Amino acid sequence: MLYKGSCHCGKVAFEFKAELTGTVRCNCSICSRKGALLCAIPHHTLRVLAWGDDLGIYTFGGHAIAHRFCRTCGIHPFAEDVREGGERSAYVNIHCVADLDPSTLQVFDFDGRAV
Structure with a gap:
């Protein structure tokens, strides 16, 4: 299925194809603060439609994940394995995905603090 999403102001927009059956709740220091529910997809299936200068990047620790955020509204729509x-x-x-009710998906907990 094709999903579309964006940050709050719409300056960062994306789409991806996936069969979503569940989400991941990571307890690492940034994901727990963001309150993100994540779906992992192959990187090549994520297509960023709009970003310009508005797509910021934040890394920490081992710098293995690039946490992307909108510099205008501050929302974190996705992260990338680097x-x-x-x-x-x-x-x-998935809180940034349009027309998707997160409560319909099973949530799996991931111990990101241990990584």
Whole structure:
């Protein structure tokens, strides 16, 4: 299924194809503060439609994940695996996906603090 999403102000917009059956709630220091529910998808399936200078980046710790955010409204719509080679992933914050009710999806807890 094709999903579309954006930040709050719409300056960062994206789409992706996936079969969503569940989401991940990560307890790492940034995800827990954002309150994000994530779906992991192959990086190549994420298509950023609009960003310009509004797409910011934040990394911490091992700098393995690029947490993307809108510089205008501050919303974090997705993150990206930045490792070289192999299968890269993108992690979409499903709270930013249009026409999707997160309460209909099973939530899996991930211990990101231990990574």
